[in-house]
Structures are given as structure tokens and as C-alpha cells.
């Protein structure tokens with residue numbers, strides 16, 4: 001408990017310092033935070049244009065698709081804001097030697113890595129996701145019940161954890177390989193599929209995005225649940241899957257650390 | 266009781282030898298050809314609390330690798346390390362509270378943060394008690410002249426400013442053991458002096474144990490009573506500096522100023538060598554185990570018109586150079 005408090009207050013301090021720096025580069029901050037909004041807008045336009053041609057996609061209306069899209073974006077933004085620094089593990093810490101610093105400080109090195117750089121670009125993603133989901137609640141007359149709100153929060157946190165865990169697993173490879181970014185990118189980019197209902201794809205992709213690279217658990221299933229489409233237990237699968245992936249990711253991280261202790265590079 | 270114990274410590278790096286080109290890269294991937302690089306080779310030594318030990322050797326001798334094992338960054342491939350009774354690698358976090366590390370080539374401060382913000386953050390990470398922190402900050406600001414730097418982000422600092430800031434950050438939690446890996450690299454004389462003063466002061470007031478690697482023997486002469494010299498991962502000397510000077514400083518030089526220009530065909534005593542013979546200047550090097558300064562001076566005065574002469578003390582630099590070059594290696598009994 002004391003440990004939790006200590007880490008929470010440390011995170012807060014890191015965050016404050018980070019914002020101080022960001023305020024120093026105010027223009028950068030605004031561009032960064034809003035650039036994601038523009039990127040999202042372009043991507044949303046595509047959905048809108050496509051959906052303008054067909055009234056529904058395998059039984060999904062445009063508003064419903066925006067709901068899936070919004071949930072995914074919220075989950076992704078959690079990762080983007082709090083765990084974006086994972087991407088840089090190899091080229092900004094291990095290769096230049098700065099990673100050693102984490103190992104001579106009395107705090108958890110993974111915490112240190114994550115706390116070192118809160119990524120403000122994720123704020124834009126968060127806002128876009130939030131607007132889309134709120135709009136979905138309104139347009140599709142989903143009741144703002146306590147149960148639904150709690151479910152929403154749970155789905156976003158678990159979905160965010162799935163994003164973080166998968167990035168963690170792929171980024172830990174930088175303990176062995178020179179450049180892990182292509183590996184991380186290859187896995188990460190598959191989330192694009194899950195911006196749309198999984199039932200529009202062939203069976204393979206649907207299964208892959210549910211069980212293999214389970215970004216679908218962060219979007220398609222929670223959206224289905226909120227829209228009253230029966231997906232059974234799958235509506236809750238994101239919670240245990242996120243827990244298992246996070247545990248596996250952390251284990252793998254520890255394994256990478258052990259390897260680092262052997263080679264120092 | 267020693268504060269650091271190093272027992273038969275080794276570190277072997279396994280390198281995957283790649284042949285050049287794409288073919289080589291593929292071969293390295295599927296049929297790796299490993300070679301072992303022994304960076305640290307069965308080292309043993311121990312350090313008592315409050316000692317300042319110079320840890321020196323040529324480039325690639327294994328100094329940084331040793332420091333990385335002492336700090337817990339690397340796991341030993343063989344042997345054992347104990348720092349304050351703990352194994353630094355397996356008890357890394359506990360060990361980290363009691364140590365401070367400077368890697369001269371890199372900073373531990375946040376690039377974009379003003380120094381004071383970095384220090385605040387570090388104090389929180391190490392849970393330095395706030396009142397104590399304030400006290401230390403005042404004290405460090407004075408000895409390291411940090412006042413004007415506190416508001417400056419590290420990216421805007423000069424090398425010397427950065428290193429002063431770095432030392433403050435390393436010692437702000439009053440570590441019991443401090444590892445300094447080339448803390449004076451690239452600094453001017455004034456900054457070096459200030460940094461040495463600071464290290465001495467911390468050691469004197471708090472009994473801080475210091476392990477210092479450097480290529481600047483001035484650091485060693487000013488700070489260390491004891492020096493460990495390593496070569497190819499092995500200890501080749503461990504003892505007081507004065508002993509090295511006595512035992513290995515067997516060559517001394519005498520510089521003579523002469524009145525007449527011609528000094529050809531000099532007969533010199535055994536164990537003496539003419540290093541320079543210029544108009545009005547003669548430099549003679551002699552082995553003091555074979556002859557004495559007075560013999561050399563006497564011989565020269567008989568043959569040349571000596572106006573003045575001076576005897577140079579053996580300087581550490583040239584002795585170490587000889588040890589490094591291997592000339593004295595056989596002689597060095599560990």
C-alpha cells in the first residue's frame with residue numbers, strides 16, 4: 001500500500017515535470033495534441049464516404065460503426081498517453097546506454113520507462129474517442145445507466161491494457177534485436193481491422209483479431225454489448241485476456257532484463 | 266569489515282561474429298559463430314569504508330565492465346560481488362539506495378528539465394527527507410557553484426556545468442558508495458579542481474567510499490591513497506601510490522644547462538642514457554637502482570660546462586605509462 005502511494009506520487013511528479021516541459025514548447029504541444037485529431041478526422045471521413053455508398057455493412061449502420069471506432073480509439077489512447085515510451089526502449093534507452101540509469105535507481109525500471117514520458121499526442125485520440133462514444137450513446141439511444149457507464153470504463157481500461165501489453169511484448173524484443181520498431185508496428189497496425197465490425201471479414205481475420213492479436217476485444221465486442229447485440233460471455237472477455245496479457249508481458253520484460261544483465265546491450 | 270568485496274569475478278561477453286555483407290548476416294542468423302570476449306578475468310579485491318580507490322587501466326581493460334557489475338547493472342559470469350553485504354545484481358533495488366554512479370559520458374539528468382527540477386525528482390526517487398534535501402542542496406550549490414545553473418535545463422549546459430550538476434545529482438541521497446567512471450573527462454583544470462575538492466569533501470565528511478576510474482592521473486594523485494591497475498581484465502597492481510613510485514619509478518631525469526655549445530663524446534655512468542642533447546641543454550635519464558643522482562651529476566660536471574641542473578621527481582604519468590606498456594609487468598607481483 002505504501003509502495004502504491006509512493007509510485008502514484010512519483011508518477012504525478014513525473015507528469016508535472018513533463019507538462020512543464022511541454023508548456024515550454026507550447027506550439028509543439030498544441031500541434032502534437034491536435035495532430036492526432038486531424039489524423040482521426042481523415043480516417044473517419046473515409047468511413048463516412050464508404051458508408052455513404054451502402055446503407056449498412058453486414059447489418060451495421062454508420063452510427064454503430066462509429067461506436068466501434070470510438071471504443072477502439074479510447075482504448076488506443078490509453079496506451080498512447082501512458083505507454084508510448086515503450087516504442088523508444090531500444091533506440092533511446094538501450095542503444096545509447098541510458099537504460100543503465102534505470103537499473104541503478106531504487107524504482108521499478110518499467111515504471112521508470114513509462115513515467116519518463118507521458119505522451120500528450122494521445123490526448124487528441126482520447127478526445128476523439130470520447131466524442132464518438134458519447135455521440136453513439138445519444139444517436140443510438142443507449143441509456144446512460146450506471147451499469148453502462150461502469151461497463152464502458154471497464155472496457156476502455158481493459159482494452160487499453162491489451163494495447164499496452166501487446167506493445168510491451170513486441171518492444172521487449174529490443175533487448176535482443178537492433179530495431180524492434182518494425183516488429184511492434186506490424187502487430188500494432190492490425191488494430192486497423194478492429195475499427196470495423198469483425199463479422200465483415202472472413203473467419204480467419206475475425207478469429208485472429210479475437211484470439212491471436214485480440215484488439216477486437218476492445219472494440220467489436222464491447223460495442224456489440226452496449227448496442228444490445230448478444231455476444232454472450234465475449235462481452236467480458238477483454239478483462240481476463242488483458243490480465244493474462246499484462247502478466248505475460250511483464251514476465252517477458254523480466255526475461256529481457258535478465259538477458260540485458262548478461263550482455264549489457 | 267570491507268564495504269566492497271570482489272571475489273574471483275569474471276565477465277565474458279559472447280559475441281556473434283558476423284562476416285560482412287548480406288550473406289554474412291544470414292550466416293550469423295542461422296549458423297552463429299560465437300566468440301567469447303573476456304572483459305573481466307578472475308578479479309579479486311576488497312575496499313574498506315571511507316577509502317578512495319583509483320581504478321585504472323588502458324582503454325578496454327575492463328574498468329567500466331567491473332563498475333557495471335559492482336552497481337548491479339550486469340550479472341557476473343563467474344565469481345561474486347558483495348557491496349554492503351548484498352549481491353548488487355540480484356538485490357538491485359536495495360543496492361541502488363546506497364550507491365551513486367556517474368558515467369562520465371552520459372548524464373542522469375533530464376535533458377529538458379531545469380536542473381532544480383531534475384534534482385527534485387531524483388530526491389523523490391531516493392526518498393530524501395525534505396529538510397535534509399534542502400540542506401544538501403544549499404551545501405552542494407555552494408561547493409559546486411550551482412546557483413546560476415539551477416534554473417538552466419541540462420541541454421543548455423556546457424560540459425563542465427553538466428558534470429558539476431551530475432555530481433550533485435549523484436550525491437544528493439548521500440550514498441555510502443560512489444562509483445565515478447571518468448568523471449573528469451573533457452573538463453578544464455578549474456572544473457577538475459572543483460570536482461576533486463567536492464569528492465574529497467564528501468569523503469571526509471561522510472566517509473563516502475569512492476571507486477574512481479579515470480585516464481587523468483592528476484585525479485588519482487589528488488584523491489586516492491590506493492590504486493588498482495588492471496590490464497586485460499586482470500589486476501596487475503593493487504596498493505598505495507607511494508609504493509608504485511618507489512618500486513617502479515626507477516628512472517629519473519636530470520636536466521643540465523650548459524655554458525658551451527659543444528658536448529660531444531660524453532662518457533656516462535652505467536645505467537644512464539642521454540635523452541636529449543641540444544645546444545646548452547642536456548637531458549639525462551638514469552636508472553636509480555644502478556647509479557645515483559650525484560654520480561651522474563658529478564660525471565657530467567667533469568665533462569661539460571654545467572651552469573645549472575635540476576632533478577625531476579618520477580611522475581606518476583610516466584610510471585603508469587611504463588606499466589601499461591608492459592615494460593614492468595613481469596616485475597609486478599600482485
Ligand SMILES: Nc1ncnc2c1ncn2[C@@H]1O[C@H](COP(=O)(O)OP(=O)(O)OP(=O)(O)O)[C@@H](O)[C@H]1O
Nearest residue numbers: 263264265278302304323324325326327328329330
Ligand atoms: N556489452 C558488451 N558486449 C561485448 N563486449 C563488450 C561489452 N562491453 C564491453 N565489452 C568489451 O569488454 C572489454 C572491456 O571493456 P570496458 O568498457 O570495461 O573497458 P574500459 O576499461 O572501461 O575501457 P575505457 O577506458 O575505454 O573506458 C572491451 O574489449 C570491450 O570491447
Ligand SMILES: [Mg+2]
Nearest residue numbers: 328329330446
Ligand atoms: Mg570505460
